[in-house]
Amino acid sequence: MAGDFREFLQVLEKRGQLRRIKTLVDSDLEIAEISNRMLQCGGPGLLFENVKGAKYPVAVNIMGTVERICWAMNMEQPQELEDLGRKLAMLQQPKPPKKIAQAVEFGKVLFDVLKAKPSRDYFPPCQQIVVEGNDLDLNELPLIRPYAGDAGKIVTLGLVITKDCETGTPNVGVYRLQLQSKNTMTVQWLSVRGGARHLRKAAERGKKLEIAIALGVHPLVIMAAATPIPMDLSEWLFAGLYGGAGVKLAKCKTIDIEVPADSEFVLEGTITPGEEMVDGPFGDHMGYYNQSKSCPLIRFNCMTHRKDPIYLTTFSGRPPKEEAMMAIALNRIYTPILRQQVPEIVDFFLPMEALSYKAAIIAIDKAYPGQARRAALAFWSALPQFTYTKFVIVVDKDINIRDPRQVVWAISSKVDPQRDVFIIPDTPFDKLDFATPKVGLGSRMGIDATTKVYPETEAEWGQQLESDPAIAAMVDRRWAEYGLADINLDEVNANLFGYDMK
Template identity: 40%
Template sequence: MPIRDFPPFRDLREFVRHLDAAGDVARVAEPVDLVHDMAEVHRRVIARDGPALVFERPRDASGRILPVPVIANLFGTRERVAAGLGIRPERLAELGEALASLREPQPVDGLRDALARLPILRAAMRTRAETVDRPVVQEEVRTGRDVDLGTLPVQTCWPGEAGPLITWGVVTTRPPDSETVAGYNLGIYRMQVLGPDRVIMRWLHHRGGAKHHAQWAAQGKDTPVAVAIGTDPATMLAAVLPLPEALSEVRFSGLLRGARPRLAKARTVPLLVPADSEIVLEGFVSATETAPEGPFGDHTGYYNAVEPFPVMRVTAITTRRDPTYLSTFTGRAPDEPAVLGATFNELFLPIVKRAFPEIVDVWLPPHACSYRMAIIAIKKRYPGHARRIMMGLWGMLPQFTYTKLIVVVDDDVDPRSWDDVAWAIATRFDASRDLVVIDRTPIDYLDFASPLSGLGGKLGIDATNKIGTETSREWGAVLKATPEVTARVDALWSKLGL
């Protein structure tokens, strides 16, 4: 990507050093329990927009101090997410425009336009993966009976959870009929630890990993999987960004990083893995075996229901000689997924505007689980315009599939201000006319408020000024001081002693 303010971060360590130099890392020398306490420390720090945390002496349930330190709260602020993307936060909108161009590239308009695009073409060359023969992530290799997930500092975050949970693993899968990197899927899926070499892979049906698993299972085969823990920030963020389905996360990570992805052959599965990771778990997800997963605390602020998901048998753990484990917790905002979602909102806005130019701003409130509610400000031009926007977002953009409430306001309303939104609803909305209710639509199956798992209703609220045939009454005029009054009081203000 030709938009970059910082040098490429080849691995997690370089990124942490960058944050450390900025005074944005706190190191905890005191032993901290992996069961509940570490998550509670993290929760308090992220609520204060605090630094990334390095727990140097994690303590397991038996009281043993593990030699592998834990990094948490890595992406706990907007500034650190932007730094992971290689930019300063004020350039997020610019990066969003570049992402929008990738999704809908425009035809070249003459020689000058072609020359202007040369930086993008040069950046595209960085998407080609480089194969590394002796990767640092394979300095230590454990296979067979030596595989023991108990040697890793895996957290149990909330009381009542079913057990330790791996939360920040970048899961790599591929379809059975292709071994090219272009066909790889990278995703972040949580994994419940069942034993020394068994975990539950919780991937949702619409995600790329689950799609590949279904393809392997249709052939009666287990799915080869590699889970990279502690990769460079570009790889982690590429795995969670709303990229076009045809765009490989591996290749995009190179574009984002400004350097070619470095991959290495896994030891026990037919996959390439991020060569500079801290830890990689290799194994196979069963085509037939499942186990009850959960309950675990979720981004909703509730414990999720116990449901069956496929079991992964770990065939190898490869690490650096002195690895660091990356972890997080999920719960009611603020948590790292909420911070990521709020930051990605700024990247996503140019993409939405490409589809609907009349949209001025979009806000996905983090405390509404980031995507379940959307406030949309538009330049309204005709009767029914707000309803068209609701239908378009629900029907055309996959990112709004699980958004169950959309509030549309005019462009004189700040959608990020609850005071403004409440005023618009109170003065421009009538329940008998301005509600749009749709039932039996796809809903996040974690949303237990829906009447059926994965199937529920959507609500649209038209809080715009009513024009034309939308109303038969004279519409009110908004109170506003004239420019002349504003200028006179501005000139007078310093004399008023206020």
């Protein structure tokens, strides 16, 4: 592993990407307002050292840029995330190597898996202080309330850890929790998530579900928990693969659950099946307040923490937010996995402005008529996280899918709405999407913005305008000679239009 959360904060501070705030601030609304302004401008992570009524400092906006997420994963450039994706793709669908080089590469991946196995820490830092029974008061945690219409204080970046009561297989997810009392919280999770499945299994057997919340872990462990790809590997192994070494785990004090040994805080409790309380409303990633609903109630009986712990938090909302930055990084990791499942896909992009999952732009190496529609349909079924993608735009491989000017040009010049737009009605959908006519049931749209071939069209397609290759190469060579060496066109595009040109 690449160290613990505290060591990552030191990395950020050394690189000028952490700002310590010593002024007194309020965890109610004020911290979120300050952080939101930093997120809007790509500003540094923040460590609030003087929080009103709180014993502990609050860290926020730690993963507020893709660059910082790359640092957390021992990388410098987003392109390196695709190398990690290729490793995961090889593990997901291994193929017999045909060449010695392929065998060597697969052997390296298997060795990485062995190195990634978690280990046990019998004297974990997360249990330096133990608080149990009546002494436990969750109000001592500096939980934030991000929006004025929120029902209460929340936990956002905690690892929610449960275990299958039959097989013992753990699930690690990142779900929102609402503080209900000094020792209770409600947890908001979708019915398809691992924690919800574990609760249903416990209910069938008449058992309580043990649950632990690990707060203040290294960001790459959070990234691993947020990676919902269909592989029979635990999130702990994912974190080990991400970090290059196994995660150190510790057994909880009062329940049979393992947590990261270097967590800043750990909350231990149980859920009694059927015991629920009203949760919400809260601001969510769609940019609206969601509706209140009954959610499972967690009763905590123990809190452990490190000496002088730091509380890590974030909040949802209309992008840019930290969750959007995480999604951009995960997009890079998914790309090789998606290519393996749908070979004609050259690249794909989930724009942050489309909530990082509602719209996808995919580039294909088109070889036959109807291929764009086939690619869109294959995309929707390739990975579970693409189930709720509302729009899929398919373009040719020469279109830079991260440049909206090129994508809009392809749609405008290559699409006939009647021929190239298709809609699939009444499909399972995100219940947080207010645009759907029925809760949990909506439609999807595919747009074929590729160059049409016969028999898709009977018209002769015009020749696309392009620079003369020889002249373009000459201008590249003479760019400094023109006195324009100080002008980097990619940087100009990025700064002027905010486009990711890489």
